[in-house]
Amino acid sequence: MVTVNFKLMDIGTIRVDIHKPETMAKVLQLCCTKPNVDFATIMAVRNSTIVKIDDLVEDGDVIDIFPAISGG
C-alpha cells in the first residue's frame, strides 16, 4: 500500500494498493478521479526528496503532494 498525503488540498490522504513498483504518474492516476493530473502544478516529496513523474514508487512508500507554489 502507498500512502499519498495531499497537503493543503481538499483531497486529503489516499491509500492505494500496488502489486509492483509503479511510476509516480501511475500512482497519481490511481489516486485521482481526474485523469491526466498536471504534474507541473504539484510537487511530490518522499523522505525529503522530490519524486519525479517517472520515478518508481514502491509498496509502503509515503508520498506528500504539495501545490507547487512559490513564496512572495
Added chain:
Amino acid sequence: MFSILRINTATGEIRTEEFDSQEFLLGGRTLSSRLVSREVPAECDPLGRKNKLFFCTGVLAETITSSSDRLSIGGKSPLTGGIKESNAGGIVGTRMAQQGLRCIALEDAPKGDAAWKIVVIGKEKTELVDGGFLAGKGVYEKSELLSEKFGAKAGCMTIGPTAEILLHATGIACSDPHGVCSRYAGRGGLGAVMASKKIIAMVVLNDGEVKAEFKDSDGFKAGSKKIVQLLKENPVSTQFTKYGTAAMVDICQALKVLPTKNFRHGVLEGAEKINAQAMYDIIKERGGEGKTQHACMNPCAIQCSNVYPDKNGKLLCSPVEYETMALMGSNLCLKDLDAIAMLNRIANDAGVDTLDVGAAIGVAMEAGLVEFGDTEGAVKLMEEVRNLTPLGRILASGCRIAAKVLGVRHAPHVLGQAIPAYEPRGTKGMAMTYLSSPMGADHTFGFTLRDEEVPTSKEGKVALSKKFQVIGSRMDAMGMCNFVRYSVRNDMTPLLDLINSRYGVMIGAEEFDDVVKETLKIEHQFNTDAGLTAQDYRFSETFYEEAQPETGEVMDITDEESALARQW
C-alpha cells in the same frame, strides 16, 4: 508618448519629459533599471545627491488586466552597493497612470538639515509641501495622517522612522486599496534613499483623469478575460487564493530547507504551528477583520494576500507572508503566529524590511542577546528597532552589519541582502539564484525550488537558475505581479497580445526575452562599475565549511559557476 515627472529635491524644480521608446512602453523594471544605469553614477554614494529614485508603472497599468499595477522602484542600494529594483503592489501605480505618468524621478538632494517635504502630485500641479508633521512617526500613523489630509483613495508612499535616520534595511510603504501604507517595496534600503532626499512621503492624488486608451478595445477585453480564466484554471494560482504564500512552510519543511536557528538548520520541530493551515484556521476562527484572501491591488484574480486578526478580531497585520513567517518565525525558532504577526506589524511601522531585520534578529540570537524561541525577547528586539535604540539601529542596518558588530560569522546574506526563506545548502538551485542576482539574495528572481530534481546537487543548476531568472524577470519587466506567470506559464503570448491590443505594438516572445536578458546585463554591468567583484557574490564562509545537519550538505558552488549564472 509616456511621461516622466522629474522632481529636483534640492531646488524644487519640477519638469515633465516625454518619450516614446520601448523601455517607456514596457515600464516596470525594464525602465527603472535602464534609468538607474544611465543616470546614476555607479560609484556614487547611495545616500548622496547623485543617486536618484525612479518610480515606474507597468505596460498594462490602470487597465482591467488582473494584477497589472505593480510599482517598480529603482535606485542605487545602500544595502548592497549595487543596483536595486524593488517592487510593490497597492494603488500607487494606478494613481500614477491616472495622472498620465509612467515614471516619477526624485533627483538631487538638499542639505541634511533641510526640512522634510511631501511631494503632492495632482492633475493641476505638482508641489512640495511641508512634511514636518510626519517626522518621527510610525508608518501606520503617517498613513492615517496622509489619508486625512489627502483622502483615503490617494496613492501614498512613505517611509518609517528608521529610514528617516538613513538606516540601510529600510523600505518604502505604499497605499493598499484601503488607504493603508502596508505594501512594501522593502528590499535594498530604498527608504533611506528617499529620506536622503528629505522626502518623507509622496502622494498621487485621486483626481487623475487620464484613461487607458486601446488600439483594439474588444481584443483587450477578451485578452484580459483570458488571463483571469488561465489563473482560475491553474491549480497553483487557486491554491494561492486559499492559503497565500504561507503554503511554502510545509513544502520547505518537507525539503529540509526551512530557515531555522539563524540558517543553521533546515527543519523546525513544530513547524505545523506556523504553517498555512494553522494560519488559515486562526483567521477563520477569529473572524472579525480577518481575511484568508485579500487583494493588494485591483483588479486581482489571485488574491494571495491576507489580513491577520488579533484575538479580538481586529486587524493585527496585513499581509503576513511566507518569507516573513520564515525569517521572523522559523529562523528565530518561534512557533507562535501571533508573535510573528506582531513582529511583522512593528517592522512595518518602523519601516524596515522583514527579511533583512528578521535575519538580523537571528544573528542577534546567535550572538546570545536573546535565546532562540524566546517570543518576548524577539518582540523586545523589534521594539528596539522601532524605538531607534543603538541596538535597534544596528538591527535595522541588516544582517551583514549586525553580524559584524555582534561578532557572528554565520551571516545569512549575499551582497549584504539577507537570504530569503530557502536554506541554500539544501537547495543549490536557489543558492545559484542568490549568487547570481544583481540585487543580492533574492527569491522572486529565479525561483528554481519546485523544478529541482535533486535540490542538494549543484549539477545543472547554472542552466536551471538562468532559465528561471528569465521566467522570473518577465513579470518585473512589464510591471506585473510575479504570480501572473502561473497563468501564462512559459508562453508569454497572451500578455504580449494584450500589449498589442492596447498600444498596437507587437513584441514577439523572443524579442521580449531579449529585453529581459538585456536588463539583467545592464544591471550586472552597473554592479561591476560600482566596484562589486566575484568575491562579493558569495555566502559567508561558514556556509562552505559547515554542513547543514539535516541534509549533510555544505555550499559547494564555485565563483566560476556563479559567474556563469550571471553571464548574459
